[in-house]
Amino acid sequence: MNAPDTALSRTSSDSTLATGTSHDSAAHGYNFAYLDEQTKRMLRRALLKAVAVPGYQVPFASREMPLPFGWGTGGIQVTAAIIGKEDTLKVIDQGSDETTNAVNIRRFFARTTGVATTRRTAEATIVQTRHRIPETPLTEKQILVYQVPMPEPLYRLEPRVAECKKLHALADYGLISVKLYEDIVHHGSIATTYDYPVIVNHRYLTSPSPIPKFDNPKMHMNPALQLFGAGRERRIHAIPPYTPVRSLDFDDHPFEVQKWQHACALCGSKESFLDEMIVDDAGTRMFVCSDSDYCHERRGDSDIESPAPLLPTARQGESA
């Protein structure tokens, strides 16, 4: 459904929509941020524990959300638990604000909370993300919420959940090196390029969700709070601000991030994570920034940024 976007600035929402008593522009019949207060309380407890023990996977009672598992149910629940009326939300999927997943989740929160949404990383207070960390450095005032498909980094190596828990409890992480060893054997270098395992705060082995390993260094000592929600696996983990995060490696095969010989075809950036796009049937390729906001910002075109304000009529038509 190509529904119009609901990236409303707060001023426009006040002027175009009827102001209610509690949360003015939120949809009727829903609690603020969709989830009921008891669920949010349960989530917040899990989040507090996760922040207190960086990298530890806290179980929580994941709720059924109005989208399938694997589409970001964990991230949505975490965002719903922490979002407030004063927040500004940005949602990205593979770095882009314009993909289906990002558009729909952003619209979901715009509807159920009425908070302002944005595409600018710098303006957001909460950034929900799938598969990327924004290129623009985050600040202490921001929270990054990850959508996590599989929080257990040992999953492929040790199928027994009870044994995995024991290995985490005893910090017995020899097994994960076997995975890296096998990478070097088969590919000549550590070929894991996404979901690259990290040690958080010198203690817990953690899966950073499928972000490219390019983004791993950004997690280290990041001023923003990083929360990870896995809806299907019912686990929450967190990296508090300014927490050391070390990517695993061998002494003679140190951790390295991807490098490109190209610059972004649109903005010319040589530092950002590039996506390779095939643009016509002849197989012409183009490398562009995966982070759409960063790319727009660098090109200085702000008009693409601001979508047309949502008309009340369109909204009614949609909900009918």
Next chain:
Amino acid sequence: MTPLLSARALTKQYGGRNGCRNVSFDLYPGEVLCIVGESGSGKTTLLNTLALKTEADSGSLHYTATHGDTLDLRALSEPRRRLLMRTEWGFVQQNPRDGLRSGVSAGANIGEPLMAVGARHYGEIRRAATQWMERVELDATRIDEFPAAFSGGMQQRLQIARNLVTGPRLVFMDEPTAGLDVSVQARLLDLLRTLTSTLHLSVLIVTHDIGVARLLAHRLMVMQAGEVVEAGLTDQVLDDPQHPYTQTLVSSVLPV
């Protein structure tokens, strides 16, 4: 000399039956002790109890660690138990597929115990794995093949390499030569004898094969119905068996 492993009145039973009863012995450094007996005599139960794979019902079990401390194994906490297994012990399973990780290459199988104790240098792990493949007479060029690509006897040797790579002091073996054909058995036994003597290993071997005991063991324990019926030096027990069961066992070996 202080014994490396010392068991006193060790009992492990399943609902008051079977298992092993009232086993006492001392194992000294560098000694190979063989536990022989018929099927169901409690050999493997005893071995698993000694290796802390199953919890003993009663009795005491002490181990002298590298730094000279005597550890009460039955009271040891789980982290220390695991550390001991990683650093000072090895366990060779009867079926190599139980002791190997089938999803990773031979080199990773040998290197895994090293990585578990903190090796973080790929080149060195690989060098150690190559060396050990040569020591157990495997073709070192096959280091990147999966265990399934090796024959049964080779897998068993791979498992032995994996267990010895960390330089353990005590190795438990549960019928290491069972299920192998006779010529492969002979080579494996030869290899084991060389390794145990050069590495000064203490070994506890469970077997039902008197030939294995004769070739490898310094001392022998004969078990029947969960109890040790006779123990002593290998040649002494086999050449001059005292207990009726041992006499039957020795006389039932087919002459070639």
